[in-house]
Amino acid sequence: xxxxxxxxxxxxxxxxxxxxxxxxxxxxxxxxxxxxxxxxxxxxxxxxxxxxxxxxxxxxxxxxxxxxxxxxxxxxxxxxxxxxxxxxxxxxxxxxxxxxxxxxxxxxxxxxxxxxxxxxxxxxxxxxxxxxxxxxxxxxxxxxxxxxxxxxxxxxxxxxxxxxxxxxxxxxxxxxxxxxxxxxxxxxxxxxxxxxxxxxxxxxxxxxxxxxxxxxxxxxxxxxxxxxxxxxxxxxxxxxxxxxxxxxxxxxxxxxxxxxxxxxxxxxxxxxxxxxxx
Amino acid sequence: xxxxxxxxxxxxxxxxxxxxxxxxxxxxxxxxxxxxxxxxxxxxxxxxxxxxxxxxxxxxxxxxxxxxxxxxxxxxxxxxxxxxxxxxxxxxxxxxxxxxxxxxxxxxxxxxxxxxxxxxxxxxxxxxxxxxxxxxxxxxxxxxxxxxxxxxxxxxxxxxxxxxxxxxxxxxxxxxxxxxxxxxxxxxxxxxxxxxxxxxxx
Numbered sequence: 001x002x003x004x005x006x007x008x009x010x011x012x013x014x015x016x017x018x019x020x021x022x023x024x025x026x027x028x029x030x031x032x033x034x035x036x037x038x039x040x041x042x043x044x045x046x047x048x049x050x051x052x053x054x055x056x057x058x059x060x061x062x063x064x065x066x067x068x069x070x071x072x073x074x075x076x077x078x079x080x081x082x083x084x085x086x087x088x089x090x091x092x093x094x095x096x097x098x099x100x101x102x103x104x105x106x107x108x109x110x111x112x113x114x115x116x117x118x119x120x121x122x123x124x125x126x127x128x129x130x131x132x133x134x135x136x137x138x139x140x141x142x143x144x145x146x147x148x149x150x151x152x153x154x155x156x157x158x159x160x161x162x163x164x165x166x167x168x169x170x171x172x173x174x175x176x177x178x179x180x181x182x183x184x185x186x187x188x189x190x191x192x193x194x195x196x197x198x199x200x201x202x203x204x205x206x207x208x209x210x211x212x213x214x215x216x217x218x219x220x221x222x223x224x225x226x227x228x229x230x231x232x233x234x235x236x237x238x239x240x241x242x243x244x245x246x247x248x249x250x251x252x253x254x255x256x257x258x259x260x261x262x263x264x265x266x267x268x269x270x271x272x273x274x275x276x277x278x
Numbered sequence: 279x280x281x282x283x284x285x286x287x288x289x290x291x292x293x294x295x296x297x298x299x300x301x302x303x304x305x306x307x308x309x310x311x312x313x314x315x316x317x318x319x320x321x322x323x324x325x326x327x328x329x330x331x332x333x334x335x336x337x338x339x340x341x342x343x344x345x346x347x348x349x350x351x352x353x354x355x356x357x358x359x360x361x362x363x364x365x366x367x368x369x370x371x372x373x374x375x376x377x378x379x380x381x382x383x384x385x386x387x388x389x390x391x392x393x394x395x396x397x398x399x400x401x402x403x404x405x406x407x408x409x410x411x412x413x414x415x416x417x418x419x420x421x422x423x424x425x426x427x428x429x430x431x432x433x434x435x436x437x438x439x440x441x442x443x444x445x446x447x448x449x450x451x452x453x454x455x456x457x458x459x460x461x462x463x464x465x466x467x468x469x470x471x472x473x474x475x476x477x478x479x480x
Contacts, residue, residue, distance in 0.1 A: 022464045034377045052377035059457045175384040240392040249394045
């Protein structure tokens with residue numbers, strides 16, 4: 001009997017620690033150029049081009065992190081309305097919100113819907129990247145309604161209304177930030193107008209807003225290419241940390257011999273800043 | 279919804295069985311391939327091995343009738359059992375690279391976006407497990423039958439992979455928590471599992 005109890009005790013001890021670090025031998029990976037170019041009407045042409053890393057490459061902010069990550073010395077041009085702008089290779093951090101670019105143009109992005117843009121990049125080490133996109137019309141926020149709860153009159157919800165063009169398929173990205181645009185968004189999702197049978201679309205929140213809260217309400221009208229890209233990025237990120245989720249490859253609209261990843265798209269939006277009050 | 283094609287073929291399946299004598303059991307072996315592909319819009323229709331594409335499958339089962347070891351005249355019986363299974367590692371789709379995403383104003387930048395290349399190019403380690411057991415059976419009295427079974431599942435306590443997950447180690451810097459190392463972690467489901475069972479019927 002004593003021997004049997006000892007056996008079970010030993011078995012129990014051996015059964016602990018079901019997780020362990022392992023070495024994984026992945027196929028060799030050639031670093032790829034990553035291009036992000038968002039054409040914001042009224043703002044300068046700006047582009048960020050970086051290099052990807054092999055999955056298990058060491059991370060961290062080493063002294064040569066920027067040098068290893070930014071892809072500089074390329075020839076970047078954007079053509080539109082019969083003219084071609086060359087973007088200067090210049091590292092530009094932008095504040096509020098904080099974003100980074102390493103190619104900037106002198107001219108401002110025209111806002112005219114239907115304007116076609118063509119991106120051409122020739123890398124210093126060889127290889128080309130191309131992409132095309134078309135400016136979209138802005139979809140304005142019609143109205144914002146703040147309603148305080150009848151039961152808990154200290155908390156309110158916010159309803160944001162837009163009018164959708166039912167003659168074509170449209171894609172949106174909805175962002176809701178509290179306090180500042182750099183804060184982690186309380187709402188961040190992509191949506192198509194296929195779910196709506198009426199032109200009037202409403203985006204809402206729960207009863208979670210208090211008096212004095214500052215809410216940044218942004219509706220981006222995005223292209224199909226951007227919708228696919230952003231959705232694939234979200235799926236890839238969630239699939240990476242969840243072993244039971246389905247991974248997703250990145251859907252890019254940039255092409256070329258350089259085997260790039262990225263997005264070239266207009267960034268048309270309407271933003272409202274609301275301070276909640278009764 | 280996308281439709282694809284799937285091919286599964288097994289050019290070799292062997293089984294040898296011993297049915298008589300004190301030692302009985304069987305040995306089975308299967309060699310097989312499975313592949314899927316021709317998905318429109320996925321990897322240009324490239325073919326890839328799905329999760330259930332395990333190349334080699336081996337199973338060995340042995341039962342030893344040890345009735346001679348029981349006490350003479352008490353009409354008990356003793357049986358020893360042993361099982362060993364081996365399956366080749368199954369394919370999995372792991373990322374090959376990663377990049378950082380600036381993203382649009384208002385959205386949080388992502389420092390760690392995985393890049394998935396061709397599907398299912400990674401193979402998990404092979405699955406192998408050994409189970410042993412002892413069955414002690416008393417003679418049927420009136421209509422009451424009972425036996426006692428002591429078994430050990432995964433007797434070698436092999437940590438077969440159930441899934442692989444990624445852990446990002448961070449370090450504290452003046453800029454806050456910064457990721458500095460990526461580790462792969464294997465999670466197993468069952469360690470060694472002994473059990474004692476009393477079966478009876480009447």
